Amino acid sequence: MDLNSHEFWALVHGILLGGAFLLAFTGGLAGLYSLRLELVTPAGVRDRIRRLSIGTTAMAAILWLTVIAGTWIVYPWYREDVPSSPKSELLANPDTKDWHEFAMEWKEHIAWIAPMLATAAAFIVLYYKADLIRNNFARRLAMGLFIGAFVCAVIAGVLGALITKKAPVT
Amino acid sequence: MEARPQRTTGAEAPREEIDIAPVRPNGPVAAAVLAAGIGSLVLAILVIVSEASVSFADSLAYSDRVGPLAGKTIWAVVAFLGSWLGLGIALRRREVDLRKVTIVAAVLIALALIGTFSPFFELFMAEE
Numbered sequence: 001m002d003l004n005s006h007e008f009w010a011l012v013h014g015i016l017l018g019g020a021f022l023l024a025f026t027g028g029l030a031g032l033y034s035l036r037l038e039l040v041t042p043a044g045v046r047d048r049i050r051r052l053s054i055g056t057t058a059m060a061a062i063l064w065l066t067v068i069a070g071t072w073i074v075y076p077w078y079r080e081d082v083p084s085s086p087k088s089e090l091l092a093n094p095d096t097k098d099w100h101e102f103a104m105e106w107k108e109h110i111a112w113i114a115p116m117l118a119t120a121a122a123f124i125v126l127y128y129k130a131d132l133i134r135n136n137f138a139r140r141l142a143m144g145l146f147i148g149a150f151v152c153a154v155i156a157g158v159l160g161a162l163i164t165k166k167a168p169v170t
Numbered sequence: 171m172e173a174r175p176q177r178t179t180g181a182e183a184p185r186e187e188i189d190i191a192p193v194r195p196n197g198p199v200a201a202a203v204l205a206a207g208i209g210s211l212v213l214a215i216l217v218i219v220s221e222a223s224v225s226f227a228d229s230l231a232y233s234d235r236v237g238p239l240a241g242k243t244i245w246a247v248v249a250f251l252g253s254w255l256g257l258g259i260a261l262r263r264r265e266v267d268l269r270k271v272t273i274v275a276a277v278l279i280a281l282a283l284i285g286t287f288s289p290f291f292e293l294f295m296a297e298e
Binding site: 072075076102113116119120123137152 | 193194210272289
């Protein structure tokens, strides 16, 4: 039961990094949603802001690492100009060519929107800190950006998982 | 019988106790949000133009292994960071209408999502 380097990096890209963001998202969103004066104590605000600052920054960083690893490490193996590469295999069969032409073409681009949105969301949290609790609009804006990043990451992640099922990077 | 200490809820906590920083201008936030929209839209524009022109796509292939995706994403990130820096400097002490900024950014992001949707950008595919 071994993983070669291609499989290892595909795992890092898709599961360890991408999966970590998708799992952490709910916690981050709940933290932002419940950051309201009527719901937290003074001590709670400090603790909540500290966790939100660390969490949103880490999630933005994870998204950057995910797309950089995906584009610069895993994607070259996917698109290698050899008959055994996943791209070549998918395009060689009319029944599977849409997995490249629709799914991969969409995934490789939409994924890059996610870290930009998550970075803007993290910046709002870091910039306002505790002041975010009385700035409802900024808090909702951060949530909106965060949800946008999540939607882009989910589309890319699900398509990536399905493509890997059809033609894994090995 | 000793009275149990009352639990303080957030609703009961005096607001003054909450350590809130002084209100900061929202210009830097507007800059970050607009930059995310600009970076996303630049990516979409590069995707569409690359689809329409093989020579343009080839010019973005800074790495043979990655192909045109290398240039598309590098320039999108440059646009994101560059516009954030520029707008951040311009708006750093300004108070802006964040609602209007949000609408503009939402339009930019929506256009970017449409532009990076493969059935849409493949409409512009160069004839072989």
